[in-house]
Amino acid sequence: MLEVKDLYSYYGKSPVIQGIDFQVAEGGFFGVVGRNGVGKTTLLRTLMGLTDRATGTIRFNGQDLLQKTTPERAGAGIAYIPQGREVIPRFTVRENLIMGTFPREDGSRDIPEHIFEMFPILDEFIERRAGDLSGGQQQQLAIGRALAMKPRIMLLDEPTEGIQPNIVQQIEQVLKQLNREMGLTIILVEQNTRFVREVADEFLLIEKGRVSLRGPGEALTGEVVEKYLSI
């Protein structure tokens, strides 16, 4: 479904991503791990066309994405949930969810019902301003908003960072359900290696913009974490 080859990506003249290759199969759950500042966020931003320049290949369902604009990539079915959530605080929950439908190519502005089944709190707080929600609720809204475009693949950047433990569990459950039951392809950047080990079919470990290690989720053992990820 997604094939990335020899990818380089730049902010100004600095190459942050340096020669990364990977493939994600339809319905796959792909984890990206690495210490702070190694380029994980930049990798997701590169897939969305949000860095200054990129070279190499990004193929998505047979289309070459590298020359496409960010809205075109969203229109092709790629949803991106950045770190820090970035919901629009002055808009209500409903307005944020409707915004999520904008990339849809069928032109529908209907909010899919399953979003409220997954996150009942969004239904309850539908007319509240997003800025008045807790961090965990805003993250649920950010995921709900991404689902409103009916994506084919979802890119998530540390969705459980700074969120209270009971909501973390709920978000993890939803991600598993979206992937396992609804077949949504997921790329997840995470510091939470326990979750990546549990759910990922495959992971990439990045150091200084390059892949240091890759393997099935279960290969992300305590020893690997100790060797590559401890501070």
Ligand SMILES: Nc1ncnc2c1ncn2[C@@H]1O[C@H](COP(=O)(O)OP(=O)(O)OP(=O)(O)O)[C@@H](O)[C@H]1O
């Ligand atoms: N907009 C930007 N302009 C210039 N340099 C940037 C920009 N964003 C990130 N960088 C640089 O790119 C490198 C990789 O940053 P990136 O945010 O991708 O790392 P990360 O692995 O996601 O880290 P973290 O876990 O802290 O989010 C860092 O050296 C950072 O300073």
